[in-house]
Amino acid sequence: MPAIAQNIKQIEDQLQQKARLIAVTKTKPVEMLEETYRAGLRRFGENKVQEMTAKYEVLPKDIEWHMIGHLQSNKVKYMAPYVSMIHSVDNFKLLKEINKEALKNNRVIYCLLQIFIAEEETKFGLSDEEAREILESEELTSLKNIKIAGLMGMASNTDDMEKVRMEFHHLKSLFETFKSYEKENVKMQELSMGMSGDFQLAVEEGSTLVRVGSAIFGAR
Numbered sequence: 001m002p003a004i005a006q007n008i009k010q011i012e013d014q015l016q017q018k019a020r021l022i023a024v025t026k027t028k029p030v031e032m033l034e035e036t037y038r039a040g041l042r043r044f045g046e047n048k049v050q051e052m053t054a055k056y057e058v059l060p061k062d063i064e065w066h067m068i069g070h071l072q073s074n075k076v077k078y079m080a081p082y083v084s085m086i087h088s089v090d091n092f093k094l095l096k097e098i099n100k101e102a103l104k105n106n107r108v109i110y111c112l113l114q115i116f117i118a119e120e121e122t123k124f125g126l127s128d129e130e131a132r133e134i135l136e137s138e139e140l141t142s143l144k145n146i147k148i149a150g151l152m153g154m155a156s157n158t159d160d161m162e163k164v165r166m167e168f169h170h171l172k173s174l175f176e177t178f179k180s181y182e183k184e185n186v187k188m189q190e191l192s193m194g195m196s197g198d199f200q201l202a203v204e205e206g207s208t209l210v211r212v213g214s215a216i217f218g219a220r
């Protein structure tokens with residue numbers, strides 16, 4: 001079995017169907033994505049719109065594309081025709097832009113609110129309070145072409161696994177709290193947390209989607 005397929009199998013064995021695997025293919029050449037596809041995986045994650053769109057255009061159309069990187073509003077239009085889920089929504093203006101472009105394409109785009117859970121200052125995301133404000137806002141009700149399907153977070157980049165666990169635990173409890181905010185376009189069902197170094201922990205803490213790059217493809 002080729003290495004990529006072997007790695008995917010090993011990770012999926014560990015997930016035990018508790019969470020779904022997204023192969024993070026950023027910076028990887030199309031040949032590796034084809035190998036991933038042949039291994040049976042259909043969920044790919046990228047962090048740059050231009051790179052994702054170039055790959056989308058040449059690869060089979062039954063792939064689900066997940067945008068996991070920090071996003072500028074002016075790039076939304078390029079992926080609106082095909083993107084499955086945007087994990088990195090960190091402001092209301094962006095949500096409105098996604099809604100506008102989804103409407104133009106006659107689609108509903110699934111979005112996750114990215115919550116800042118780590119200690120580092122470099123990571124993007126909303127505070128718990130800012131996320132709550134979005135979920136409570138009157139205007140959100142009018143956005144018919146997006147669906148807020150859950151939350152995403154990145155834990156601190158540290159060897160202190162207790163700290164990482166606490167960050168995931170916090171995100172999971174926020175996710176549970178936000179379940180009471182359900183409305184037509186809000187339903188907390190996906191919790192995107194866990195990467196190569198911490199996905200086992202994330203699954204133990206309730207992740208439904210893990211985003212794994214280097215454990216499948218090797219270091220970037």
Ligand SMILES: *Cc1c(COP(=O)(O)O)cnc(C)c1O
Pocket residue numbers: 024026047068069154194195196197211212213214215
């Ligand atoms: C790159 C990236 C990942 C994957 O990281 P690995 O450590 O290679 O598994 C996951 N999530 C986000 C948001 C990323 O940018």
